[in-house]
Amino acid sequence: MVTPAVVVDRGTLDANLRAMADSAAHRGIALRPHGKTHKSAEIARRQLALGAAGLTVATVGEAEAFAAAGVSDIFIAYPVWADAARSGRLRDLAGRIQLSVGVDSAAGVRELAAALAGAPAQVLVEVDCGLRRSGVAPADAGAVAAAADAAGLPVAGVFTFPGHSYAPGAPVPAAEDEAAALTAGSASLADAGLPGPVRSGGSTPSASLSLGPASDGPVTELRPGVYAFNDAQQVVLGVCAVDQVALAVLATVVSVPTAGRFILDSGAKVLGQDRPAWAPGHGLLPGYPDAVITGLWEHHAVVRHQAGQPAPRAGDQVVVLPNHVCTVMNLVDSVYVAEDGQVVDVWPVTARGRNT
Amino acid sequence: MVTPAVVVDRGTLDANLRAMADSAAHRGIALRPHGKTHKSAEIARRQLALGAAGLTVATVGEAEAFAAAGVSDIFIAYPVWADAARSGRLRDLAGRIQLSVGVDSAAGVRELAAALAGAPAQVLVEVDCGLRRSGVAPADAGAVAAAADAAGLPVAGVFTFPGHSYAPGAPVPAAEDEAAALTAGSASLADAGLPGPVRSGGSTPSASLSLGPASDGPVTELRPGVYAFNDAQQVVLGVCAVDQVALAVLATVVSVPTAGRFILDSGAKVLGQDRPAWAPGHGLLPGYPDAVITGLWEHHAVVRHQAGQPAPRAGDQVVVLPNHVCTVMNLVDSVYVAEDGQVVDVWPVTARGRNT
Numbered sequence: 001m002v003t004p005a006v007v008v009d010r011g012t013l014d015a016n017l018r019a020m021a022d023s024a025a026h027r028g029i030a031l032r033p034h035g036k037t038h039k040s041a042e043i044a045r046r047q048l049a050l051g052a053a054g055l056t057v058a059t060v061g062e063a064e065a066f067a068a069a070g071v072s073d074i075f076i077a078y079p080v081w082a083d084a085a086r087s088g089r090l091r092d093l094a095g096r097i098q099l100s101v102g103v104d105s106a107a108g109v110r111e112l113a114a115a116l117a118g119a120p121a122q123v124l125v126e127v128d129c130g131l132r133r134s135g136v137a138p139a140d141a142g143a144v145a146a147a148a149d150a151a152g153l154p155v156a157g158v159f160t161f162p163g164h165s166y167a168p169g170a171p172v173p174a175a176e177d178e179a180a181a182l183t184a185g186s187a188s189l190a191d192a193g194l195p196g197p198v199r200s201g202g203s204t205p206s207a208s209l210s211l212g213p214a215s216d217g218p219v220t221e222l223r224p225g226v227y228a229f230n231d232a233q234q235v236v237l238g239v240c241a242v243d244q245v246a247l248a249v250l251a252t253v254v255s256v257p258t259a260g261r262f263i264l265d266s267g268a269k270v271l272g273q274d275r276p277a278w279a280p281g282h283g284l285l286p287g288y289p290d291a292v293i294t295g296l297w298e299h300h301a302v303v304r305h306q307a308g309q310p311a312p313r314a315g316d317q318v319v320v321l322p323n324h325v326c327t328v329m330n331l332v333d334s335v336y337v338a339e340d341g342q343v344v345d346v347w348p349v350t351a352r353g354r355n356t
Numbered sequence: 357m358v359t360p361a362v363v364v365d366r367g368t369l370d371a372n373l374r375a376m377a378d379s380a381a382h383r384g385i386a387l388r389p390h391g392k393t394h395k396s397a398e399i400a401r402r403q404l405a406l407g408a409a410g411l412t413v414a415t416v417g418e419a420e421a422f423a424a425a426g427v428s429d430i431f432i433a434y435p436v437w438a439d440a441a442r443s444g445r446l447r448d449l450a451g452r453i454q455l456s457v458g459v460d461s462a463a464g465v466r467e468l469a470a471a472l473a474g475a476p477a478q479v480l481v482e483v484d485c486g487l488r489r490s491g492v493a494p495a496d497a498g499a500v501a502a503a504a505d506a507a508g509l510p511v512a513g514v515f516t517f518p519g520h521s522y523a524p525g526a527p528v529p530a531a532e533d534e535a536a537a538l539t540a541g542s543a544s545l546a547d548a549g550l551p552g553p554v555r556s557g558g559s560t561p562s563a564s565l566s567l568g569p570a571s572d573g574p575v576t577e578l579r580p581g582v583y584a585f586n587d588a589q590q591v592v593l594g595v596c597a598v599d600q601v602a603l604a605v606l607a608t609v610v611s612v613p614t615a616g617r618f619i620l621d622s623g624a625k626v627l628g629q630d631r632p633a634w635a636p637g638h639g640l641l642p643g644y645p646d647a648v649i650t651g652l653w654e655h656h657a658v659v660r661h662q663a664g665q666p667a668p669r670a671g672d673q674v675v676v677l678p679n680h681v682c683t684v685m686n687l688v689d690s691v692y693v694a695e696d697g698q699v700v701d702v703w704p705v706t707a708r709g710r711n712t
Contacts, residue, residue, distance in 0.1 A: 002441035002712045036654060058655040078655060081610045081621070081671055085358035104611050107670045133656050134611040134619045163653070254437045255460050255490040263490045265437070269686050270711050273629035297519070298392060298682055299414045299434060299711070300489050314463045315437055326654055330625050331686070333709055353689055355626050355655070356358045 001343065003252040003317060004266040006328060006335045010344070012246035013228060014046065020207065020227045021050040028214030032056050032075060032200070034225030037326045039351035040335075041069030043228060054098065056223040060089050061354030067097050069350055075100040077159055077200075077223060079108055079126060079134050086356075087115030094119035100156055102126050104135050106147035113151035122154040124198060125189070129160040129181030130174070138184035142192030149194055157198025158185035159223070165205040168237060168278050175209035178202075179218040186218075204230075205239050229325040232284040233276070242286050242321070247328065247335075249283070249320045251301065253312045260307055266320050267299035272327030284321040288312070293320070357699065359608040359673060360622040362684060362691045366700070368602035369584060370402065376563065376583045377406040384570030388412050388431060388556070390581030393682045395707035396691075397425035399584055410454070412579040416445050417710030423453050425706060431456040433515055433556075433579060435464055435482055435490050442712075443471030450475035456512055458482050460491050462503035469507035478510040480554060481545070485516040485537030486530070494540035498548030505550055513554025514541035515579070521561040524593060524634050531565035534558075535574040542574075560586075561595050585681040588640040589632070598642050598677070603684065603691075605639070605676045607657065609668045616663055622676050623655040628683030640677040644668070649676070 001007075024031040030053040035044055044055055044066055054073030057063050063074045074093075079102050082090055090112075093099050099121040103109045109123065125144045128135035136144060138158075145155045160181050165174035182199040189196050201210055202222030211217030226233075229247035230240040251266035266283075273296065275282055282293040282301060290309045295302035301320070305311050312318050322328045329335070329349055337345035357363075380387040386409040391400055400411055400422055410429030413419045419430045430449075435458050438446055446468075449455050455477040459465045465479065481500045484491035492500060494514075501511045516537050521530035538555040545552050557566055558578030567573030582589075585603035586596040607622035622639075629652065631638055638649040638657060646665045651658035657676070661667050668674050678684045685691070685705055693701035 002439075004711055079611045079619070081608045083358075083608065083671065104613065105670055108610070111671065128613060132613075132617070133651065133653065133658055134613055136613060252437045252439065254464070255435045257460065257484060257488075257490055257492060261488070263435070265711075267711075268630075268683060269709075273683070274624075295489065297489065298686075302489055314461055315439065315467065327624060327629070330654075331709065332711075353625075353687065355360055355621075355623075355688075 001250055001336065003250050004270040005250045006270065006332050007248050007250055008229070008335050008337050009246050010337050010339045012244065013043070016227055016230060016244060016246055017046055017050055020224065021052070023208055024222055025051060027212035029210065029212035029219055030221040032221055032223050033228065034223050035062060035066055035351065037225030037329065038228050039329050039349045040347055041066065041350040042347045044069065044071055053221065059355055060086050060093070061356050062351045063093055064089065065351035065354050067093060071097070073098040075124070076102060078102050079104040080112065081108060082112040082115035090115050091117060091119040094121040100124055102159060103144060103148060106144060109144060109147045109151055109153065113153050122156040123148050124156050124159045124200060125185065127158050127160045127181045127185035129162050130177040131161060131163045133163065135160060138181045139188050141185040142188035142194070145189050145194040145196070146192045155189065155194045155196045157196030157200065158182055158189060159200035162201060162203050162206050165203045166233065166276065171205040171209060171237070175206040178206060179211060183218045204234060205237055226325055231325040232321045232323045233279060235284060235321065236279055245321050247325050249322055249328065251318050251320050253314050253316045253318060256314050260304060262303050262311060264301040264303060264318060264320065265299060266301050268296045269298050270328065270331055271296065271301065271320065271322045272324055272331065274324035274327055279323055283323055285318060286321060287319055357606055357692065359606050360626040361606045362626065362688050363604050363606055364585070364691050364693050365602045366693050366695045368600060369399070372584055372586060372600060372602055373402055373406055376580065377408070379564055380578055381407060383568035385566065385568035385575055386577040388577055388579050389584065390579050391418060391422055391707065393581030393685065394584050395685050395705045396703055397422065397706040398703045400425065400427055409577065415711055416442050416449070417712050418707045419449055420445065421707035421710050423449060427453070429454040431480070432458060434458050435460040436468065437464060438468040438471035446471050447473060447475040450477040456480055458515060459500055459504060462500060465500060465503045465507055465509065469509050478512040479504050480512050480515045480556060481541065483514050483516045483537045483541035485518050486533040487517060487519045489519065491516060494537045495544050497541040498544035498550070501545050501550040501552070502548045511545065511550045511552045513552030513556065514538055514545060515556035518557060518559050518562050521559045522589065522632065527561040527565060527593070531562040534562060535567060539574045560590060561593050582681055587681040588677045588679045589635060591640060591677065592635055601677050603681050605678055605684065607674050607676050609670050609672045609674060612670050616660060618659050618667060620657040620659060620674060620676065621655060622657050624652045625654050626684065626687055627652065627657065627676065627678045628680055628687065630680035630683055635679055639679055641674060642677060643675055
């Protein structure tokens with residue numbers, strides 16, 4: 001295989017998809033996986049076949065790509081600004097699929113309603129559960145919902161993203177924040193006379209902790225993305241084991257300039273550049289547990305290891321688990337699919353680069 | 357224009373290309389721009405029309421893309437591991453263009469010679485001038501050259517990358533390191549009886565400081581890449597002014613959740629994720645000088661600004677200068693080209709994703 005190559009292990013992928021589907025079903029929570037992670041029509045079809053309620057995406061362009069691939073129920077979980085360049089595309093989507101769109105302001109709602117011009121789509125109000133990104137304070141959800149109602153847009157409920165779950169020890173409090181924000185946001189909608197049924201949350205680190213409505217819990221729907229593959233971040237956070245990571249970058253050792261250092265051809269243009277302060281390096285090398293990717297350039301990964309520990313030689317191929325799979329999938333046009341160590345297929349990355 | 361969009365200002369681009377071409381010519385140094393920055397056949401043609409000696413690339417795939425676009429002299433400035441998956445491609449390139457390839461080990465040289473199987477290509481030995489990435493110590497260049505000579509590969513000279521120029525105050529000492537390493541590496545080649553004429557260096561922060569052979573200087577060739585566009589990093593380093601940055605990301609304000617914070621749709625999937633410790637944020641907003649991009653997710657840039665300072669409103673479009681243009685160009689399939697504020701063309705990113 002010519003390196004650097006992105007390789008997906010189909011058996012591990014399917015096990016990850018099934019485990020999350022089963023976990024959500026057991027709790028009585030709908031699963032609406034986030035397609036921005038994989039951007040793959042093939043994987044979306046597998047998620048839907050396992051009972052997913054629909055797909056989540058981040059952009060109008062991703063929605064178009066998945067709609068073209070046959071996905072019929074899509075939530076753009078993003079405060080889309082529905083300007084003139086997007087209005088025709090949104091109307092077209094609304095006419096073809098069950099479309100839901102995120103909103104977090106009265107101004108955004110009015111722009112969206114004007115863009116849709118009566119085409120059928122529902123909105124969910126984004127509430128901030130502590131990430132301090134987009135989304136209104138939960139108590140303000142009702143005001144945004146009222147604006148939507150006044151503009152003729154049905155309000156399906158509230159959503160939030162507990163992305164502050166991405167730190168050691170953070171998943172439990174982030175899941176608690178998610179529950180509190182969805183409960184408060186939902187109450188704000190009810191106070192406004194618009195009791196939408198959906199309370200949508202979920203990130204991969206917190207998704208298994210979310211309490212569903214089976215016990216009258218706060219979460220009716222989950223939108224994790226990374227769980228399909230897992231990655232080095234999830235391993236470091238303790239969310240999964242190394243053998244539950246379904247995506248790897250195969251790299252070649254191109255240089256061993258000195259003892260204790262070797263260079264891989266898997267640079268930032270394939271591994272991505274996510275490196276939170278709590279990550280030990282720019283990815284993990286399962287075959288060389290003491291080795292650390294200490295430096296990352298566009299086409300070089302610099303790996304340091306202890307003298308005397310096993311190390312690969314120039315020309316060897318090495319498996320790297322990237323820190324964050326979502327950025328990796330957005331860098332390549334296709335991925336190799338392996339089963340029992342053999343390449344059995346190549347999947348296109350259907351929605352790569354669909355940012356608008 | 358639908359956002360996020362990458363926009364190249366043609367006038368600024370052409371001025372940047374001409375300034376570096378003139379500067380190198382004035383010093384008697386050949387210019388071989390690095391195509392990994394722009395990955396654009398259109399821009400490569402402009403660089404060659406301004407007198408560039410040829411093009412530099414990082415991968416065999418980039419070389420193939422530029423060769424297909426008509427570039428006839430290409431240096432792969434990378435210790436290519438010429439395994440079976442690359443050998444036919446290298447032979448094909450060697451038969452079509454003037455091909456030069458980087459090497460930094462006797463093992464790599466032997467692999468390359470076997471792959472080429474007599475097809476004509478020359479090598480340059482990579483020496484490390486302080487970056488501690490790939491490359492041998494300058495004194496060891498002769499041994500690698502001797503291996504190349506024994507394997508039947510012509511040795512054109514030595515090359516280095518002073519990438520440790522990327523820090524405040526670092527360009528001058530990095531250029532001094534570059535000069536010393538190229539001089540020592542060249543002497544090592546001469547000692548081995550293989551006095552290749554090329555001493556190739558250059559990064560954008562250090563390129564204007566490199567001393568050429570007009571005064572018997574240490575550098576005969578420069579390989580800067582970023583200079584074509586410049587970026588926020590170059591502004592912060594003092595290498596260029598804001599109005600010399602030829603590439604911007606146009607973004608829309610999608611949310612203003614609270615006073616002092618607004619959210620742009622230019623996330624990591626278009627801005628890239630380079631953020632050295634010395635950069636003030638994930639890019640610069642020339643229209644709002646006090647604003648800082650403090651957080652970057654895949655589709656959200658979180659911007660903080662001082663209360664009372666001018667700030668855009670929801671729906672406004674905002675210009676962002678990314679930290680590092682090389683990763684930006686690798687994220688999009690095409691760029692808009694503007695002249696006097698009007699879009700006049702769209703250029704494909706010819707070699708996007710050509711990592712292998």
